[in-house]
Amino acid sequence: MKKLYFFLFLALLGSITLGYAQQTYVPDDNFEHYLETTAGMGNGIANDNYVTTANINTKLYLNVNNKNIADLTGIEDFVALTSLDCQNNQLTSLDVSQNVNLEYLHCGFNQLTSLDVSQNVNLEYLHCGFNQLTSLDVSQNVNLEYLNCDGNQLTSLDLSQNTALIDVYCNANQLTSIDISQSNALIRFYCYDNQLTGLDVTQNTALEKLWCFENQLTSLDVSQNVNLEYLNCGFNQLTSLDVSQNTALIEFDCYYNQLTNLDVSQSLALVNLKCDFNQLTNLDVSQNSNLTWLDCNNNSLEAINIKNRTYLYTLDFSNNPNLQYVCADETDINQVQLKINAYGYSATCHVNSYCSFTPGGAFYEITGNTKFDFNTNGCDATDTNSNLKFNITNGSVVGSIISNQTGNYYIPVQLGNHTVTPNLENPNYFNISPTSFSVDFPTQASPFTQDFCVTANGIKSDLEVILVPITPARPGFDAIYKLVYRNKGNQIENGSVSLSFDNAVLDFVVSYPVYYGFTWNYSNLQPFETREIILTFNVNSPTEIPAVNNGDVLNFTATISSVNTDETPADNTFTLDQTVVGSYDPNDKTCLQGETIEPSEVGKYVHYVIRFENTGTFPAENIVVKDMIDLTKFDITTLVPLKSSHDFFTRISGNKVEFIFENINLDFNDATNDGYVAFKIKTKPTLVLGNTFTNNANIYFDYNFPITTNTYTTTIAALNTQDFDFGNYFTLYPNPAKDLLHIQPKQDLNIKSVEIYNQLGQIVLAVTNTVNTVDVANLALGTYFVKVNTEKGSANAKFVKE
Incomplete structure (x- = not known):
């Protein structure tokens, strides 16, 4: 029981x-x-x-994020746990020694003062940031791929055993050293806001992001980090930084350092660059066509090259008081100028696009050569080069390029479909093949090469001569001239060039070629060919007889002749009336027709010479002469470059003409520091008596502030008695006149011709025989001007036809 x-x-x-x-x-x-x-x-x-x-004890995942938990006792029985998220609580301690299967642990944003993860050998992700840890041992966590220990009080961190690490965040600690030399798989490394004096990332060749700003680094070697896309090393003490190997960089921040030089030319993918608060004196981002953000304020910059941008959304170069030059794309110049004005630099800093001569952003190239095939057997290397004008259009934007003296042309363009059409001065003289062509970029490969072959259309003989004053004429000094003649026709020419002048006030010094009675024979002058004769004269001084003083006028007449009959004989003779000066500006502009032209010259060519001189202390690599043409007074489509001191090409856009002397390397020594360019352009035929046309130019020597020449004004002279003292030499009657107009000389003068002009300055009647009576019966009623030409000069008067 x-x-x-x-x-x-x-x-x-x-x-x-x-x-x-x-x-x-x-x-x-x-x-x-x-x-x-x-x-x-x-x-x-x-x-x-x-x-x-x-x-x-069989749970794999536990997420107690932000549950206001102060004690996680009991976690030790979650023995199967692989993921624990206990962030954003009030934990002061955490024991995960029994959770040996943990792969993911997020215990950030608590109040932990220590953390033991030595038993968590499977751990791949550890976020213990924003606690109060003073030390962290992850030497046993060899599988760790992600580590975030931001916002603690760590003074050192040894990651030498963590070869699998991909992401490390250890920002906002008190780290004085960190070892990531064995973390070869590291892609993202953030260690900003610490006390690091050194950082070795040379072994981290897979690194794509590196943020190490707000430390005490004096050097940083990123030459091995060729995959680096994001680099922020601001707020350190760097004096130099080489990013030439970091071709993949997209964002680069190096602000608040002591950098004196920065080369980002190899970082072609760069989008954002912040290099403000350094000691940079020069910054060139012209190779970084994707750049949209640039902060370079608070440096010691003297020059900035921001050319070749697609679009720059943010640009700040304030607080650079030494800034003298900004090179920008034409489309950005207005924006940059506004900033220059706002920063107070307008008196000392200028902007233009002349540091290079290609368009902004990604561009493509059209090249070729033009030759004249006189023997009609096809253009080849033995044929004459011809420098032509080419019009370029992409459907909306129209511009022009004039090839250089070798006949080579180079047209940089942006993407799109472009049509190139040759534009000859005398198109009816020639046939050209092709007549035009189109190219579509980037569909077609760049550079795209297209040569042109020019042949004669009929028989056209056409010559031209001008006399270009290379230096001013000053009393008692030598003056240099170039007698320039060219073949505008389609025939090979033979003939002579001559020059007449007042030998009483000018003493001939030397010429090349040598002269024989101031007539030079020429032969075999090819179509499109230009030749020159250089002459030097000495101008009489005020003490010589006859004396020459400031304001006197020297008269020259140049003439060219040929065995053939010229199509346009008017330009076979050229008259230069040169005013004598005392002191002069070496950078000047002159109209060779002088300060007045007659009404009969309206609508015809006027000739300009722009002279420049390098007065600096170093050779000028590039020089650009920019001329803004008044389209109400000139026909810009008729502009023809004639001669220059050095090789150049011409670019025309809208009313802007640029004569570009690329790689001129003009010396600064007084004997060899001069240059010039001469061109001709037609005035508008609508100009009338009393109208004026003015012109000046800006001359750019490399990165220096442009020099503006004098403004040269030419007046269409009113033909009246006051100007020409008609009444002292002739009697004109009746006035008003109905049928016959009588011109009676008061002195022994022989009338050679009479010309009558309307009030628009247009010639309406010309009588070339010796005559004292002109039949004006067929003229419409109104006011006219009569010009009487004699062997001793001309005189003018006004009369009324009734």
């Missing part, structure tokens, strides 16, 4: 034991509440500080 009672007691005890399963102690009410109310991890009794162990 006693035995029976004993067995009944054991059975009862077993039933009680089976009714109470193993429990895990969870003292934190918020933690317990979460387990009780989430996925059946509790024991069914609220606030008893226990959960059933069997309900948690």
Whole structure:
């Protein structure tokens, strides 16, 4: 019987034991509440500080983010756990030593002062940032790929065992050293806001992002980080930084350092550059065509090259008081000029696009050569080069390029379809093949090469001569001239060039070629060919007889002749009336027709010479002469470059003409520092008596402030008695006249011709025989001007036709 009672007691005890399963102690009410109310991890009794162990020991994932938990006791029984997120709580300690299967641990944003993860050898992700850790040992976590320990109090961090690391965030600590030399797989490394004096990333060749700003680095070697896309090393003490190997850079911040030089020419993918608050004196981002953000304020910049941009959304170069020059794309010049004005640099800094001569952004090249095929056997290397004008249009934008003296042309353009058409001065003289062509970039390869072959259309003989004053004429000094003649026709020419002048006031010094009675014979002058004769004269001084003084006028007449009959004989003679000056500006502009032209010259060519001189202390590599043409007074489509001191090409856009002397390297020594360019252009035929046309030019020597020449004004002279003293030499009657107009000389003068002009300055009647009476019966009623030409000069008067 006693035995029976004993067995009944054991059975009862077993039933009680089976009714109470193993429990895990969870003292934190918020933690317990979460387990009780989430996925059946509790024991069914609220606030008893226990959960059933069997309900948690097989859980793989636990997320108690932001649950106001202060104590995570009980976590040790989550033995199967692979992921634990306990961030944003009030934890002061955390024991995960029993969670050996953990692969993911996020315990950031708590109050932890220590953390032991030595048993968590499977850990791949660890975020313990923004706690109060003073040390962190991850030497056993060899599988770690992600580590974030931002915002702690770490003074050192040894990652030498963590070869699998891809992402490391250790910002805002007190680190004085960190070893990532074995982390060869590292892609993203953020260590900003520490006290690092050195940082070795040479072994991290896979690195794409490096943020190490706000440290005490004095050097940084990123030459091995060829995959680097984002680099921020601002707020350090760097004096130099080589990013020439970092061709993949997209964002580069190096502000608040001590850099004196920065070369980003190899970082072609660069979009954002912030290099403000350094000691840079020069910055060139012309190779970074994708750049949209540039902060380079608060440096010591003297020059900035921001050319070749697609579009620059943000640009700040304020607080650079030494800035003298900004090179920008034409489309950006207005924006840059506004900033120059706003920064207060307008008196000392200028902007233009002449540091290079290609368009902004990605561009493509059209090249070729033009030759004249006189023997009609096809253009080849033995044929004469011809420098032509080419019009370029992409459907909306129209411009022109004039090839250089070798006949070579080069047209840089942006993407799109472009049509190139040759534009000859005398198109009816020639046939040209092709007549035009189109090219579509980037569909077609760049450079695209297209040569042109020019042949004669009929027989056209056409010569031209001008006399170009290379230097001013000054009393007592030598003056240099170039007698320039060219073949505008389609025939080979033979003939002579001559020059007449007043030898009483000018003494001939030398010429090349040598002269024989101031007539030079020429032969075999090819179509499109230009030749020159250089002459030097000495101008009489004020003490010589006859004396020459400032303001006197020297008269020259140049003439060219040929065995053939010229199509346009008017330009076979050229008259230069040169005013003598005392002191002069070496950078000047002159109209060779002088300060007045007659009404009969309206609508015809006028000739200009622009002279320049390098007065600096170093050779000028590039010089650009920019001329803004008044389209109300001139026909810009007729502009023809005639002669220059050095090789150049011409670019025309709208009313802007640029004579570009690329790589001129003009010396600064007085004997060899001069240059010039001469061109001709037709005035508008609508100009009338009393109208004026003016012109000046800006001359750019490399990066220096442009020099503006004098403004030369030419007046269409009113033909009236006051100007020409008609009444002292002739009597004109009747006035008004109805049929016949009589011209009676008062002195022994022979009338050679008479010309009559209307009030628009247009010639309406000309009588070339010796005559004293002119029949004006067929003229319409109105006011006219009569010009009487004699062997001793001309005189003019006004009369009325009734």
